[in-house]
Amino acid sequence: xxxxxxxxxxxxxxxxxxxxxxxxxxxxxxxxxxxxxxxxxxxxxxxxxxxxxxxxxxxxxxxxxxxxxxxxxxxxxxxxxxxxxxxxxxxxxxxxxxxxxxxxxxxxxxxxxxxxxxxxxxxxxxxxxxxxxxxxxxxxxxx
Amino acid sequence: xxxxxxxxxxxxxxxxxxxxxxxxxxxxxxxxxxxxxxxxxxxxxxxxxxxxxxxxxxxxxxxxxxxxxxxxxxxxxxxxxxxxxxxxxxxxxxxxxxxxxxxxxxxxxxxxxxxxxxxxxxxxxxxxxxxxxxxxxxxxxxx
DNA sequence: CGGGATCCCACCGGATACTG
DNA sequence: CAGTATCCGGTGGGATCCCG
Numbered sequence: 001x002x003x004x005x006x007x008x009x010x011x012x013x014x015x016x017x018x019x020x021x022x023x024x025x026x027x028x029x030x031x032x033x034x035x036x037x038x039x040x041x042x043x044x045x046x047x048x049x050x051x052x053x054x055x056x057x058x059x060x061x062x063x064x065x066x067x068x069x070x071x072x073x074x075x076x077x078x079x080x081x082x083x084x085x086x087x088x089x090x091x092x093x094x095x096x097x098x099x100x101x102x103x104x105x106x107x108x109x110x111x112x113x114x115x116x117x118x119x120x121x122x123x124x125x126x127x128x129x130x131x132x133x134x135x136x137x138x139x140x141x142x143x
Numbered sequence: 144x145x146x147x148x149x150x151x152x153x154x155x156x157x158x159x160x161x162x163x164x165x166x167x168x169x170x171x172x173x174x175x176x177x178x179x180x181x182x183x184x185x186x187x188x189x190x191x192x193x194x195x196x197x198x199x200x201x202x203x204x205x206x207x208x209x210x211x212x213x214x215x216x217x218x219x220x221x222x223x224x225x226x227x228x229x230x231x232x233x234x235x236x237x238x239x240x241x242x243x244x245x246x247x248x249x250x251x252x253x254x255x256x257x258x259x260x261x262x263x264x265x266x267x268x269x270x271x272x273x274x275x276x277x278x279x280x281x282x283x284x285x286x
Numbered sequence: 287c288g289g290g291a292t293c294c295c296a297c298c299g300g301a302t303a304c305t306g
Numbered sequence: 307c308a309g310t311a312t313c314c315g316g317t318g319g320g321a322t323c324c325c326g
Contacts, residue, residue, distance in 0.1 A: 008258075031210075038209040040222060042202055044277030045270065048200065051280070055299080058192065059185055066181040072308050078181060083300055088309060109307045110306080122279070126272040127188065133269055134187030137194070140262075198319080215288050226320055231289055247319080252287040 022083050051097050051125065056090045061120060062127050064100060069115045099123070165238060194240050195266065199225050199233045204263060205270050212258045230232070 052058050056079060063078045064070055070078070081094050091114060094100045099120035118139040172213060186210035195201050199222060206221045207213055213221070219230050237243045248254040 003301090024312095025260075034210050035221065038206055039223075041209055041274045042205055042222065042272045044281065045201055045205055047281050048273045048277035049198075053198070055196070059187060062188055063181055064187055066184055067177050075196070078178065079185065080182075083295090084309065085311090107307095110309090112308060116301060119283075123276065126269070126276055129269045129272045130191045131184045131187045133266065134189070134191035136265070138187065138190050227289065228291095228321090229319060232319090247288095248300090251291095255288060 001079065033112065051099070052126075054090065056086055059088070059132070060090055060094065060130070061123055062101065062118070064114060064116045065121070065124055065127060069113045071114070072112055075114065084140070094120070191269070194242065195269075197233065199229055200237065201231055201270065201273070203230070203237065204242065204259070204266055204276070207257060207259045208264070208267055208270060212256045215255055215257070218257065225278070 030091075052061065059079045059082070060075060063075055067074070067078065072087070072091075075091075076082060076084060079087070082090075089104070091100065095102050099115055101115045101117055103113045103115070105113070165282050181187060193206065202222045202225070203218060206218055210217070210221065215227075215230070215234075218234075219225060222230070233245065234245070238245050241260055242268075244260055246256045246258070248256070
């Protein structure tokens with residue numbers, strides 16, 4: 001009967017199991033297994049959120065992703081509503097987390113260019129999923 | 144020369160274009176096109192963030208996604224660190240946004256079960272990407 | 287058990303002014 | 307241009323108590 005526990009996979013967790021002929025102990029075991037798996041997923045999600053959480057981070061990353069190299073003012077113009085202070089702070093944090101590069105040019109008025117690092121680029125799939133979902137959501141809301 | 148604008152796609156935006164033989168006007172046109180595309184992506188991302196932003200929403204959705212139906216206390220136990228007030232608030236907002244179902248049973252101590260709606264389930268891909276990225280990130284951080 | 291009400295604080299984030 | 311500094315209000319979110 002322990003085989004039923006093995007039957008559990010992440011994929012199966014999205015279906016109801018009301019027709020699952022489990023007795024109490026097996027059900028408990030399944031629940032426990034699920035909880036273990038769930039916590040490890042939650043931890044991973046929490047890790048991700050720790051880096052890209054906040055009102056602006058994802059927008060900044062997405063902008064750099066779509067536009068390539070960007071200067072400070074370009075980014076501020078692109079990300080609607082962000083103030084200089086927040087943008088500055090966000091850029092600093094993203095740089096600390098190795099997600100973006102900061103390159104300073106010694107021109108007459110100093111020029112700074114930001115760009116994604118290779119590691120920052122690995123967030124693209126997450127960003128794409130979010131953008132896609134958002135687009136579908138807007139369609140749905142407007143009936 | 145306008146053909147070069149047409150050449151632009153999202154995919155191409157991730158490569159440098161330093162070797163792109165564009166004159167100023169074409170480069171400007173490209174930049175403008177990019178900006179337009181970028182803004183529409185940012186708007187979509189903003190829409191998504193509007194629903195799932197915050198410290199707990201994604202964790203709650205992920206928990207329901209992995210565990211299926213859940214009661215209030217189960218969720219609170221699962222999502223590490225969340226208080227009853229926040230959990231309650233988050234659940235209310237998610238319900239208003241049609242992402243979760245709330246089902247009340249008239250037992251002696253009242254029982255409430257939460258579960259994802261079909262629409263809430265469409266967030267799964269976003270969640271999976273985030274979980275996967277977080278797992279890789281943790282691996283990378285630990286060298 | 288499943289929350290609502292209240293209190294309270296930290297910090298997010300906006301506005302403005304200033305610097306190099 | 308690319309920030310930094312300062313001030314300050316709103317609110318995210320924790321703790322605690324309470325209620326059906």
